[in-house]
Amino acid sequence: MKSCGRRTDPQSKPVRRGKKKILLIPKEVVLYQLVRGNENVSSAKQRKELAERIREVIADKYDEPKRRKVRPPLDQLVQGVLWRYTVVKSGIRSFRSLKRHFVDWNELRVSTVVEIASAMSTAAWAYECAGHLKQIMQALFNLRNVVKMDFLDDFTQSEARTFLRSLQGVTRDLADEVLLFNYGTGKIPLSDHASRMCFRMGLIEKTTTILKNQRALAEVLDEDYHVGFTLFLHDHARDVCCEKKPKHANCPMQKLCPKVGVDD
DSSP: OOOOSOOOOTTOEEEEETTEEEEEOOHHHHHHHHHHOSSOOOOHHHHHHHHHHHHHHHHTTSOOGGGSOOOOHHHHHHHHHHHTTSOHHHHHHHHHHHHHHOSSHHHHHTSOHHHHHHHHOSSTHHHHHHHHHHHHHHHHHHHHSSSOOGGGGGSOHHHHHHHHHHSTTOOHHHHHHHHHHHHOOOOOOOOHHHHHHHHHTTSSOSSSOHHHHHHHHHHHSOGGGHHHHHHHHHHHTTTTSOSSSOOGGGOTTTTTOOOTTOOO
16 A cells, blocks of 8 residues: 555554455554644543542632622623733732722723723733723723713623724633633633633534533533632633743642643
């Protein structure tokens, strides 16, 4: 048989069926290729088992939804923006600092970027984050002439998502996060960083839509863990599961993750 340019496993055995030769590959080799391949994900059973281990890892680190205080929608939006610049605990501290410093979010809107940044953190990310927050508050004021979002309680999920996406500076994953934390939509927010980490763990496909991947995650992760898993992704997807040279030693999933598409 002529080589097709593909590398075959030394354990594979060619057999003849009729006039054609068929290459039989051991089951464990196929399984390895599925887990480590660039275009495939783990089987449904494997994803379920991995999800169970993920729940064990995050159970003692993040509060369960029943114990978590639900903030007003605009407060949650501010918190979500902070989490896109720093880890969960640091973001919570910065949020509390902002609440102490400003009377309301309208005062933040009319403040300078330097004032906002100094109110929440001395870290390098604070200045960029302050500009992001000010941009959103101004966009909200331009649309509603008020810096509040309590009216979302009267919207359908679709209407609320459409409105949030209409605000300059609000991405799809940020809008999904507000809806998840405040209204329990059941859709796990998937930023580029979060999608990359979920793909490497074999939980989603790389070439499908965000909505299909959100449904795939919902199938393997119980709804009670959606918030905790979102926080877990915030802490690890951007800074640990980096696009290049991921920091395996710092990842709590190191021994469990199949590292799909990652060259060791």
